[in-house]
Amino acid sequence: MNGAIALPGPFEIHRIVEFEGPFREPEHLIPSAVGEALQSTRTYADPRYFNQAENKLIMAFHGILVRTPRALILVDACLGNDKHRPFVPEWHMRSGPFIEDMASVGVSVEQIDYVLCTHLHADHVGWNTQLIDGRWVPTFPNATYLFGREECEFWEDDEEANHRSWEDSVQPVFEANQGKIVDSNHEIEPGVSLVPAFGHSPGHIMLKLDDGKTTAYVIGDVIHHPVQVEHPTWSSQFCWDADKASTMRTNILEQVADTDQWLIPAHFPTPTAVRVTSDKDGFWLAEKS
């Protein structure tokens, strides 16, 4: 559900949800998540994360709105309306209330200062643009859209990739002179910076929020689903480099486990912001917001 993510510190965070519910049979996202290996997980036993009746992972598609001391940032632009994505029914030709949901937490499209796509898969760029009079135009007229250099260089010449979303959700942003290519460690403002997290995609980045006391990472698809907290080596079949993705996932879990650092993934269902603990059985979710 939409709502505030209450973390300590100066950052005001809201989650704007486009879809939440049973989404895919596990093996269709994470090929290792089958049989006894899956059924013995804490994830499988938790009805917030797994629907046993339908044999489906419960997932969300949401944007994360971050109000920093200086700016309003939308991290990941989700699915979007009117996008032609015939291979994924939940994504195809949507007409959802994302903009109205933003307004309900007091944010208009004009107020967004930055849009940050952690990577350029179709489910992270949709609301970059909207269809007005038959043309794709940037949804956020005053925003600078930040794109990671490696990610852009990898996808820009591949028209067929990512459900052709470059054409309807990235190219129009550059044509409107609102796109800015940045290094994967770019600082937006003090305490708000990008961190490279290559693996799920060639130039995947995360957003790090750090006020000197609290640290939170908006991690995109570094971890898709809680089952990968238990099994960090289980990469998704959509990972560009499964080994690199596994290493990145393991590294971030080792870094934040048993600390005050928070993770905010792009597809975790409610509750989305998590802390991580470790014990003899491995990693698990310690506390949620």
Ligand SMILES: [Zn+2]
């Ligand atoms: Zn995704």
